Each structure stands twice: as C-alpha cells, then as structure tokens.
Amino acid sequence: MRANxxxxxxxVSKGIGCATVELLCSLGYRVAGWGRTAPDFEHTSFxxxxxxxxxxxxxxAALEQTLNLWGSAEVYGLxxxxxxxxxxxxxxxxxxxxxxxxxxxxxxxxxxxxxVVPILKQNGSGHIINISSIAGLQALAQASAYCATKYAVxxxxxxxxxxxxxxxxxxxxVYPGSVATNFFDRIPGIEPNEHMLQPEDVANLLxxxxxxxxxxxxxxxxxxxxxxxxxxx
Ligand SMILES: NC(=O)c1ccc[n+]([C@@H]2O[C@H](COP(=O)([O-])OP(=O)(O)OC[C@H]3O[C@@H](n4cnc5c(N)ncnc54)[C@H](OP(=O)(O)O)[C@@H]3O)[C@@H](O)[C@H]2O)c1
Numbered sequence: 001m002r003a004n005x006x007x008x009x010x011x012v013s014k015g016i017g018c019a020t021v022e023l024l025c026s027l028g029y030r031v032a033g034w035g036r037t038a039p040d041f042e043h044t045s046f047x048x049x050x051x052x053x054x055x056x057x058x059x060x061a062a063l064e065q066t067l068n069l070w071g072s073a074e075v076y077g078l079x080x081x082x083x084x085x086x087x088x089x090x091x092x093x094x095x096x097x098x099x100x101x102x103x104x105x106x107x108x109x110x111x112x113x114x115x116v117v118p119i120l121k122q123n124g125s126g127h128i129i130n131i132s133s134i135a136g137l138q139a140l141a142q143a144s145a146y147c148a149t150k151y152a153v154x155x156x157x158x159x160x161x162x163x164x165x166x167x168x169x170x171x172x173x174v175y176p177g178s179v180a181t182n183f184f185d186r187i188p189g190i191e192p193n194e195h196m197l198q199p200e201d202v203a204n205l206l207x208x209x210x211x212x213x214x215x216x217x218x219x220x221x222x223x224x225x226x227x228x229x230x231x232x233x
Contacts, residue, residue: 011082015181053108
C-alpha cells in the first residue's frame with residue numbers, strides 16, 4: 001500500500017520536514033517535497049519541487065508538477081510542515097516579521113491544503129497533517145505573533161476536520177514542544193539540545209499517523225520531550 005501512496009511534505013530542506021521525507025522514503029512511500037530550498041538528500045522515490053508555500057502560483061505549479069509525475073489517483077497525504085518563528089515584544093516586533101509568519105505558517109498552509117483537497121475528494125481518501133506547536137495550545141510571552149499563527153493552524157485544522165471527514169479525508173493537527181532543529185537559529189538564547197525532541201522522533205509520529213486504519217481519525221496530538229531540562233540530577 002505504501003508504494004502506491006504519494007505523500008506531499010512542505011518545507012523539506014532541514015529539520016522535521018527533512019527527517020520526515022527520509023523516513024517516508026525508507027518506508028516505501030513516494031514523496032513530493034515542496035519547499036524553497038532542496039534538502040541534501042536523494043532517493044529514487046523522492047522529488048523536490050521548488051515552492052514558496054506563501055505564493056499561490058508556486059503552490060499551483062508544484063501541484064501540477066507532482067501530478068504530471070505521479071498522476072492524481074495515488075496522492076494520499078499532505079504534511080503541512082513549512083513554518084518558522086520570530087519572537088519579540090509586540091511593540092518591538094517589526095510588522096513585516098508578523099506578516100511573513102502569517103504568510104507562511106497560516107496562508108501557506110491553507111494554500112497547500114486548498115490545492116490538494118479536490119484531489120483527495122476525487123480519490124475518496126486522504127490525510128492532511130498540520131504542524132502547529134505547543135505555542136498553538138498555550139500562549140508564550142514575547143511570542144504573540146508566532147502563537148497567533150499556531151492558534152490559527154489549530155482552528156483551521158479543527159474546522160477542516162469537521163468539513164472533510166464525511167469525504168473519507170482525515171485531518172490531524174500536531175503540537176510539538178521543543179524540537180532540536182534550525183528553528184532556533186532565529187531565536188536568541190535557545191540552542192537546540194539533546195533534551196529536546198529530535199526531528200526523527202516527530203517524523204516517526206507523522207508516519208504512524210499516516211498508517212492508522214482507515215476508520216481511525218486522530219484529531220490532535222500534543223507531543224513533548226519527557227525531560228526538557230535533562231531530568232533529576
Ligand atoms: N523546532 C521546534 O521546536 C518546533 C516546535 C513546534 C513546532 N514547530 C514547527 O515545525 C515546523 C518545522 O520546523 P522545524 O523545527 O523543522 O524548523 P527548520 O529546521 O527551520 O525547518 C523549517 C522548514 O520550513 C521551510 N520553510 C519556511 N518557510 C517556507 C516557505 N514560505 N515555503 C516553503 N518552505 C518554507 C524551511 O525552508 P528554507 O530552508 O528555505 O528556509 C525549512 O525547510 C514549523 O512549522 C515550526 O513552526 C517547530
């Protein structure tokens with residue numbers, strides 16, 4: 001079944017997206033990576049399609065290229081992973097920073113979803129997995145714009161889940177705590193470390209979600225490192 005399924009993953013150059021693409025390919029899926037930057041990864045089952053998800057024309061083109069290569073009948077999954085966070089006090093955060101976060105984290109995720117939904121409806125099955133964050137469940141100080149984007153992902157996911165389940169399409173929303181990736185390059189004072197979740201752990205979960213039985217719908221998954229501070233000394 002895996003070999004018959006095409007999974008689209010957004011934001012694949014590094015971090016959670018790259019780890020997910022690698023695991024999906026090793027499990028036998030065909031994987032279309034839509035992103036601005038290609039990963040340093042090659043596999044016979046993997047194709048990279050250049051796409052800034054915040055640009056609707058580029059999303060449309062990436063879908064067309066994916067369908068030209070593999071057809072529409074086997075497109076099964078969309079993992080909306082592309083995203084980033086910029087933190088700061090509200091009066092200090094440049095307006096452009098919060099616009100850019102909304103354009104990728106919210107509008108980009110919605111554009112990719114809207115492009116793929118008609119194909120999944122035609123196929124009568126599919127699974128859309130959206131990556132929100134713990135910041136989409138619990139507000140953090142000095143991260144108001146990022147939290148707003150991730151709360152938006154949660155609202156979008158829940159509404160879409162209710163809308164699409166009768167078509168046989170699952171929508172799941174995942175809320176990771178800290179994951180050791182380049183996400184923290186833009187966040188001064190926090191370094192990725194071994195106590196955080198690892199991108200491969202998140203990739204494992206995403207693949208498990210894709211493999212749940214056909215009548216099994218996972219709506220929300222909150223995941224956290226067990227010992228974020230390293231545990232008792
Ligand atoms: N790391 C964490 O602690 C954590 C926790 C909760 C949720 N998340 C979420 O997890 C997701 C993945 O983040 P990560 O931790 O793996 O960070 P990462 O290592 O920085 O990777 C982010 C990926 O998203 C891509 N991307 C960003 N904007 C894009 C756009 N407009 N179009 C296409 N691709 C774009 C980046 O591509 P480029 O290389 O071109 O920039 C990169 O491949 C994000 O949605 C993030 O908010 C992360």
